[in-house]
Amino acid sequence: MLDSLHMLITIAVIALATFATRALPFLFFGSREPPAMLSIIEKNLPPMILLLLVIYCLKDVQWFSAPYGIPELFTISVVAGLHFWKRNAMLSIFTGTGLYMLLVQLNVLSFL
Amino acid sequence: MAGNGKDKQETGEGNKELFLSAFKTTIPVLLGYIPLGMAFGFLLDGAGYHWIYAFLMSLFVYAGSGQFLAVALLAAGAGLTEFAIATLLLNLRHAFYGLSLLEKFSGVGKVKPYLIFALTDETYALLTTTDVPRGSSKSGFYFYIAALDHFYWISGSVLGAVLGSVLELNLEGMGFVLTALFVVLTIEQYFNSEARFPFIAAVGAGTFSLIFFNPDNMLLASIILGTLILLAREKSMQKTQPTQRAWRALQTEPETRAINASVQPAEDKTRRKD
Numbered sequence: 001m002l003d004s005l006h007m008l009i010t011i012a013v014i015a016l017a018t019f020a021t022r023a024l025p026f027l028f029f030g031s032r033e034p035p036a037m038l039s040i041i042e043k044n045l046p047p048m049i050l051l052l053l054v055i056y057c058l059k060d061v062q063w064f065s066a067p068y069g070i071p072e073l074f075t076i077s078v079v080a081g082l083h084f085w086k087r088n089a090m091l092s093i094f095t096g097t098g099l100y101m102l103l104v105q106l107n108v109l110s111f112l
Numbered sequence: 113m114a115g116n117g118k119d120k121q122e123t124g125e126g127n128k129e130l131f132l133s134a135f136k137t138t139i140p141v142l143l144g145y146i147p148l149g150m151a152f153g154f155l156l157d158g159a160g161y162h163w164i165y166a167f168l169m170s171l172f173v174y175a176g177s178g179q180f181l182a183v184a185l186l187a188a189g190a191g192l193t194e195f196a197i198a199t200l201l202l203n204l205r206h207a208f209y210g211l212s213l214l215e216k217f218s219g220v221g222k223v224k225p226y227l228i229f230a231l232t233d234e235t236y237a238l239l240t241t242t243d244v245p246r247g248s249s250k251s252g253f254y255f256y257i258a259a260l261d262h263f264y265w266i267s268g269s270v271l272g273a274v275l276g277s278v279l280e281l282n283l284e285g286m287g288f289v290l291t292a293l294f295v296v297l298t299i300e301q302y303f304n305s306e307a308r309f310p311f312i313a314a315v316g317a318g319t320f321s322l323i324f325f326n327p328d329n330m331l332l333a334s335i336i337l338g339t340l341i342l343l344a345r346e347k348s349m350q351k352t353q354p355t356q357r358a359w360r361a362l363q364t365e366p367e368t369r370a371i372n373a374s375v376q377p378a379e380d381k382t383r384r385k386d
Contacts, residue, residue, distance in 0.1 A: 023210070
């Protein structure tokens with residue numbers, strides 16, 4: 001009983017901490033105008049953050065041992081190429097994911 | 113006739129359409145959150161916790177990497193302060209997400225607190241890149257996207273915790289669907305905006321952080337670094353612009369040459385003061 005209470009309190013703490021990080025800018029700039037500098041970079045943040053999220057997805061890749069991140073880089077370039085060409089989000093995403101699953105599950109690059 | 117569009121919005125018919133369109137937008141997240149949520153559920157189950165906790169965490173915390181971190185901290189027997197600090201640091205990047213949504217989220221009405229609560233990486237990516245269907249309500253569309261993503265995440269984690277190791281599905285590599293989603297949305301941002309510098313800043317800041325920070329810290333580090341680069345660039349642009357304009361005028365307009373020539377030294381003086 002004490003254990004489950006402790007777990008519930010822990011979950012509440014994590015939930016509050018997470019919500020705090022998400023609500024921070026809205027609380028801070030809820031009643032006052034954001035500084036001019038901020039509104040200038042505001043529209044530049046999403047493209048930057050999205051590309052950073054792509055790079056973040058590569059954080060666990062082992063670059064110095066086989067297969068040297070080749071499945072990831074190869075699939076990302078296929079997704080990007082396909083999307084520049086056809087601009088069909090579903091096509092790009094599912095072709096890429098299917099290809100990646102084949103590459104890692106069938107160990108296609110095991111010769112490296 | 114003219115009122116039709118508005119009427120449609122009020123009826124269930126228009127709502128259903130909006131829901132379906134939001135559902136279509138979130139399909140990649142569905143396919144990403146189910147295996148990822150299941151992985152979290154497996155982990156929590158493996159650590160000896162009842163599936164109800166996986167459900168409660170996904171319902172109330174709703175942060176992918178934050179919940180994985182929580183499992184690690186639970187296993188390590190961490191104290192509440194450690195939970196609070198580690199979670200704050202890990203999720204601080206979300207504060208930057210809000211910064212670029214201040215305007216988009218103004219005027220969404222009573223769903224705003226929920227939209228802020230449900231602001232994961234993936235939902236942020238969808239909300240900043242996807243256009244609201246013509247003639248539909250922004251708040252409704254955003255709410256459906258956020259709630260669907262949330263629902264997928266809860267379903268995945270409960271599924272993982274309940275099934276435990278019973279299920280032997282080979283989902284290896286399926287999490288790549290989220291990488292592919294980010295790639296596609298980055299390219300959409302490239303098409304939607306003329307700004308190219310954010311991508312350069314991202315490559316610089318991202319590569320640097322990938323090399324010099326450990327995997328747990330790199331996203332926050334790269335976002336802070338990238339934002340500083342954007343700010344620095346904006347500052348330097350503001351400084352150089354007046355002289356650039358004068359220089360261009362000097363080259364193209366012979367009549368204004370005399371005026372510009374007399375203006376320029378004054379500008380140089382102010383620049384030196386900086």
